[in-house]
Amino acid sequence: MNSERKIYSVAEVNRKARMVLESGIGEVWVEGELSRVTLHSSGHWYFTLKDAQASVSCAMFRNDNAKVPFKPKDGMKVQMLARPSLYEVSGRYQLIASAMEEAGKGSLQEQFEKLKKKLADEGLFDASRKKPLPVLPRKIGVVTSPTGAAIRDIINVLTRRFPNIGILLVPAKVQGVGAENGIAKAIDYLNSRGDIDVMIVGRGGGSIEDLWCFNEEIVARAIARSEVPVISAVGHEIDFTISDFVADVRAPTPSAAAELAIREKTDFETELALYRRRLGQNLKTMESNLRLRLNRAAHSYVFREPQNLLLRHRQNIQGLEAQMGSLLRFGVQQAQQRVDEIGMLLKHRTESRLAMDRQRTEKLAAQLRMLNPLAVLGRGYSLTYKADGRVVRRAHDLAAGERLTTRLAEGKVISTVEEIE
């Protein structure tokens, strides 16, 4: 009996049991409630999954639980993909989980479709909400992991296109528990700064679980309320996330996002040089057109001898000036003459009047002199008065012996009548 007996060590039997368990059942989806959750410092998770009838010990190792977009808590209902196994050291049967979703939320795809529809109905994806990207951003904000491939690609492309670009990286976890909160906060922070003209939000490629935080509503809302234009760059070309739909522009990759964020500096320089050339060219064309017209005009009759024309004009002007001067002078002279004339006339009139008056006076005086009986005496005549004073006109009026008074031009003579003839 003993020789037929095959003796296993405990370790051996445990290993065999494990192999049977693992190959016999394989991976299955199992739903239950979490309890006794332990998030070990090693990064592995240990917990118990139970439902109304039974419970089972579970483990989820670091590499797998990194992709779970939530933090497991006691009492949480989950669905997990797990393979039954056995911990050989203690012989304890357990489930090894490789994926975990919150139960009741539906599958990731269902959650994605549900949120997408909800936000689309709210109009968050509308083209009218999309903000144009600035032509020349002063500073570009980047929300991603500081250690991922995405930030390297973004910085390489940005600095190659525009060597003196300003970039501000806001480090954020881009996968795993709570990543969505950090991303949303980073987007809000960049908005609060006031010096960011555009931002890139994203990460490099990964599984749907890796990218899941960009499908969270809190990130979608942060992008929707961002005043700063947002370029989303999540995963590869084929990956579409809710963030991509809400963002102002979706870039297929982080490198592509950098290319969208700013044009090449040499592009700007070429454009400006072109404008400079067109400005100069246009002015030159106009200048030569004008010169042509000017030449044509210069050869016309009128301008053939511009000097003469000028001279003629000058002469004209001088002539006019002279004319005006002489006119003025003439006017003054005339006025003066007129004044003189009037003066002379007045003088003349006065003088002639005086002369006339004098003449008349003289004439009158002469007349008066002639009428004056005494005046006759001057010529040798005399007047003889009788004693009674009457003038003696006839000799018969007198008697001999009568006393007479004779008036001469100068003096009087008293005489007596001798005889009458």
Added chain:
Amino acid sequence: MAEKKSADFEKSLERLEQLVGEMESGQLTLEEMIKHFEEGSGLVKSCTKKLNEVEQKIEKLVKKDGELSTEPFGIKEQPE
């Protein structure tokens, strides 16, 4: 402020296109032509200046004792 400045550059480019378009229309007088040229040349100059005004700086936001600040960020120092 940020939007204003980056919008200025964009407006300048638009204005340049307008100026050059008008100049090419052949409808301008010499005086207008010279004015357009002067304004355009000024815009080209200020735009060129703005291109070089942007300060090269690659920074990372850090939180120290609850205070936010920035420090230079070099990708070459970062692990793969």
